[in-house]
Amino acid sequence: MQILLAEDDTILADALKAQLNKLGYTVEHAPNGPVAQFLLQRQRFDLAILDLGLPMLDGLSVLRELRAADALMPVVVLTAQDGLDSRVAGLNAGADDYITKPFDFPELEARLRALLRRAKAATSSAELSCANLIFDARNRRAAVNGQPLELSPREFQLLELLLIQRDNVVTKEQITQAWANDGGGIGAGNAIEVYIHRLRRRLEGSGLDIRTVRGLGYLLEESGKAA
Structure with missing residues (x-):
């Protein structure tokens, strides 16, 4: 499974990438919005994890452009922005799930697996x-x-x-x-x-x-x- 991780906190990104690699996922890391945008245009991913506070181009803008091109890829917003308005904006922009920092990795893993199962079932039925x-x-x-x-x-x-x-x-x-x-x-x-x-x-x-x-x-x- 190919996962895009768009996260500007390098310490968190490295930790997440290591954990996801242990679970068998291949992870491409994007430290900012333009890199995330480039990677999404260049290759297919099974799932994307997006931070809303990406530098140079925010996560919502990346998400909106992704949804214009791909309506099916599961997207998880992973952010410190925990207000109701931010949650609503993220979900309205096309996020499938919204997780606020700090978070427990087992919960993130469970949500990723659920989204990937759902996406696989949708693909398999088509x-x-x-x-x-x-x-x-x-x-x-x-x-x-x-x-x-x-x-x-x-x-x-x-x-x-x-x-x-x-x-x-x-x-x-x-x-x-x-x-x-x-x-x-x-x-x-x-x-x-x-x-x-x-x-x-x-x-x-x-x-x-x-x-x-x-x-x-x-x-x-x-x-x-x-x-």
Whole structure:
């Protein structure tokens, strides 16, 4: 799981990042509003933790811009501003939860898990359509031009990850983590390349390509988009 932590207190940010890393989350830290804005535009996150009092660009402005582009990403406001007006402003701007400092980490962890479960359930219930591909996560089905795709469980999981992150690079580490979370190892050292190769063949005629981004990972995009 990828988490954006936008927090200008470096001591608190380092402590939170260490705790979240122990729980298996990958954390990108933004010390101010413009960096948070840049990271949100550059890559996909599963959840964002935003301080309202960010320097250079406040957290509410970052949140409003995020909501204009992404209505679904869970966002937790983590702030010292505990007044009613601040809470209302944060929730109205699109926050899914509002936690005031000081706080207990176990409570923060529980709230993050709840939001991530809710977001995963919403994603899993949706049918995704991209080019000539229809992907039904809930019923574990996929089709190209109306013809069902025969996918192994691992191929299905890989396709789901690429679709959720489409037009963004999916790293080998993300793939490895997704497979590990599903209770299996990655197998041989070239297992990812083998499954990518198989999935490319399955997607022929779908109007989608899996592009290798050297040194980074893989990118699912519509055919001809790179040109």
